[in-house]
Amino acid sequence: MSQELICITCPIGCHLKVEVLGAGEVQVEGNRCPRGAAYAREEVLSPKRVVTATCRLRREPQAGVQASLTAPRRVPWRTTGPFPQERVAELLALVSGIEVETPVVRGKILLSNVLDTGVDVILTRSLS
Numbered sequence: 183m184s185q186e187l188i189c190i191t192c193p194i195g196c197h198l199k200v201e202v203l204g205a206g207e208v209q210v211e212g213n214r215c216p217r218g219a220a221y222a223r224e225e226v227l228s229p230k231r232v233v234t235a236t237c238r239l240r241r242e243p244q245a246g247v248q249a250s251l252t253a254p255r256r257v258p259w260r261t262t263g264p265f266p267q268e269r270v271a272e273l274l275a276l277v278s279g280i281e282v283e284t285p286v287v288r289g290k291i292l293l294s295n296v297l298d299t300g301v302d303v304i305l306t307r308s309l310s
């Protein structure tokens with residue numbers, strides 16, 4: 183069974199026709215360069231995506247300062263690169279158990295080499 187994809191590796195956006203032949207073999211047509219074949223192969227055999235979500239935030243109470251009712255209760259995060267799609271639920275379950283304390287600095291690594299994928303999870307917002 184063939185599949186149609188658009189290569190997103192460069193702005194040309196070649197229309198690819200991809201057929202999985204079995205045993206990890208993939209036939210690709212319509213690509214203008216080898217990067218398109220590599221993209222199609224990964225997309226059909228082991229797709230990856232940058233993952234974004236939020237995790238719980240705990241604010242340390244400050245003496246004499248009343249906590250704002252509108253202050254964010256969660257902080258956003260993302261993976262530093264494409265993450266295996268079939269393991270996203272595992273990643274979300276892992277991060278859902280984490281509570282980050284203020285102050286939070288954007289770019290701080292929350293999890294390094296998460297689930298042995300070589301990808302980090304970083305915070306994407308600074309909060310005091």
Ligand code: SF4
Pocket residue numbers: 189190191192193194195196212213214215216217218219
């Ligand atoms: S196949 Fe090559 S030329 Fe075509 S969109 Fe992909 S990277 Fe660009």
